[in-house]
Amino acid sequence: MINANPNVEAHYGALETRWNAVDGSLDFERLVVPTGNSESPFHRWFHLKEAFSVDLLPSILKKLSFEGLSELRILDCFAGGGTTLVSALELSSQVRVTATGIEQNPFLHHVSSSKVKALQEGPQLAQQLQDAFNEVGRIYGSDASFKADMPALSTFSNEAYFPPSLLASLLRIKAAIEHCDIPTLPRDLLLTAAASCVESTSRLRRDGRALRYASERQPREPWDEFSARVQQMIDDIDLSQPASGTGTVIRGDGRRPLLHVDGAAKKDLIIFSPPYPNNIDYTEIYKTEAWYLDFYTDAQQFRSQRLKTLRSHPSVRFSDEYDFECSSDAAAVRELVKPILEAVPDDKYATGRKQLIKGYADDMLTLFRQCREIISSDGRLVYVVGNSAHGSGDALFIIAADLIMARLAELANWRVEEISVARGLRRRVTNSRFLRESVVTLSPA
Ligand SMILES: C[S@@+](CC[C@H](N)C(=O)[O-])C[C@H]1O[C@@H](n2cnc3c(N)ncnc32)[C@H](O)[C@@H]1O
Numbered sequence: 001m002i003n004a005n006p007n008v009e010a011h012y013g014a015l016e017t018r019w020n021a022v023d024g025s026l027d028f029e030r031l032v033v034p035t036g037n038s039e040s041p042f043h044r045w046f047h048l049k050e051a052f053s054v055d056l057l058p059s060i061l062k063k064l065s066f067e068g069l070s071e072l073r074i075l076d077c078f079a080g081g082g083t084t085l086v087s088a089l090e091l092s093s094q095v096r097v098t099a100t101g102i103e104q105n106p107f108l109h110h111v112s113s114s115k116v117k118a119l120q121e122g123p124q125l126a127q128q129l130q131d132a133f134n135e136v137g138r139i140y141g142s143d144a145s146f147k148a149d150m151p152a153l154s155t156f157s158n159e160a161y162f163p164p165s166l167l168a169s170l171l172r173i174k175a176a177i178e179h180c181d182i183p184t185l186p187r188d189l190l191l192t193a194a195a196s197c198v199e200s201t202s203r204l205r206r207d208g209r210a211l212r213y214a215s216e217r218q219p220r221e222p223w224d225e226f227s228a229r230v231q232q233m234i235d236d237i238d239l240s241q242p243a244s245g246t247g248t249v250i251r252g253d254g255r256r257p258l259l260h261v262d263g264a265a266k267k268d269l270i271i272f273s274p275p276y277p278n279n280i281d282y283t284e285i286y287k288t289e290a291w292y293l294d295f296y297t298d299a300q301q302f303r304s305q306r307l308k309t310l311r312s313h314p315s316v317r318f319s320d321e322y323d324f325e326c327s328s329d330a331a332a333v334r335e336l337v338k339p340i341l342e343a344v345p346d347d348k349y350a351t352g353r354k355q356l357i358k359g360y361a362d363d364m365l366t367l368f369r370q371c372r373e374i375i376s377s378d379g380r381l382v383y384v385v386g387n388s389a390h391g392s393g394d395a396l397f398i399i400a401a402d403l404i405m406a407r408l409a410e411l412a413n414w415r416v417e418e419i420s421v422a423r424g425l426r427r428r429v430t431n432s433r434f435l436r437e438s439v440v441t442l443s444p445a
């Protein structure tokens with residue numbers, strides 16, 4: 001068992017004493033992971049491994065005693081697959097909901113906004129989707145020479161990853177959807193269903209930070225897979241009541257919500273799970289779906305997408321400029337990150353790691369400052385975040401995002417109400433108690 005860097009551990013120990021840190025495993029252990037999502041209507045349309053549970057929002061509302069509110073204005077700055085928004089709209093028979101999400105990844109934005117739009121439509125959409133599916137099936141089955149262009153991403157040309165006949169079917173499905181004259185929402189839903197088949201019809205598996213080759217995997221037949229997914233959507237829509245609240249997912253930068261939402265329309269609850277500072281690059285791990293749907297057509301667009309994401313990974317070299325450096329909080333932020341920067345081993349990853357630590361802190365400070373402008377006076381901000389181990393052997397150190405973010409939130413004029421430790425992570429690696437995932441509640445100071 002490796003000891004994590006003791007100076008960094010002592011730094012976190014001292015920081016933590018400022019706040020109320022509690023064992024939240026009973027409340028949250030199963031809710032910080034996607035428990036229940038693959039069985040729940042609408043949520044199950046695309047499995048986002050990094051999502052939190054469909055049951056998280058109701059549980060937070062209960063804990064915050066927000067259940068009796070007549071109106072709930074809610075914002076998720078990192079909407080992902082749309083868990084918060086779908087959960088919020090599902091409550092709209094009990095409370096007047098206005099739910100807004102922001103998501104930067106084009107494919108995940110497509111998924112979450114399709115779900116949210118469908119939830120607001122009601123059962124007549126089920127028939128429209130059935131008709132659109134029938135039409136696509138007619139085109140798909142009518143002419144075997146009808147085929148689509150291959151995405152420029154080289155991963156698709158690897159025959160071990162994508163067996164050619166299956167890939168040809170997958171591409172024909174997309175081409176058939178695009179060929180048909182069908183209304184926008186059914187079309188978007190069909191594209192979501194088709195893109196949701198990319199992983200299961202290949203030998204690629206999302207695994208932590210990468211897409212890995214799974215040689216043992218038997219890829220599924222695309223049309224069968226697609227049909228099953230569309231049928232699932234039809235069933236879910238057919239059984240749903242149109243949500244009476246409003247939900248919107250904006251494609252944009254969640255670090256700067258003021259760019260996207262009206263600052264005067266205050267929120268009761270801001271809730272999000274940002275990318276953790278653990279090197280996972282969402283642009284990379286959801287790249288095959290995004291290329292399949294033509295969100296990128298060349299390497300330049302792909303790189304520029306990466307540059308728009310939160311600085312939680314070193315997959316691109318971000319600019320080495322940090323807004324906090326010229327703010328009144330510069331000294332406090334430097335003090336916060338100094339022991340962590342000093343723990344970075346002097347190896348080939350040093351520059352990228354230091355940029356990640358400073359960039360993540362910079363992004364979070366901006367985020368908390370902007371969120372502070374749009375929270376109502378008795379509102380709350382809840383974030384779910386995981387800490388991560390970096391380096392190895394004697395040089396291992398933890399980036400405790402839960403505590404770093406709590407301190408940055410204080411600088412942005414928030415009060416840290418509670419750090420609820422949901423679960424420990426990878427305890428085999430190190431005995432650091434800071435390797436964990438937490439749910440943190442803030443209120444405006
Ligand atoms: C942990 S996931 C959120 C999952 C979400 N809570 C759910 O249950 O589906 C973090 C999300 O942040 C997105 N993201 C990364 N950088 C972003 C940015 N600058 N603005 C908005 N979203 C961003 C990623 O694409 C990813 O979908």
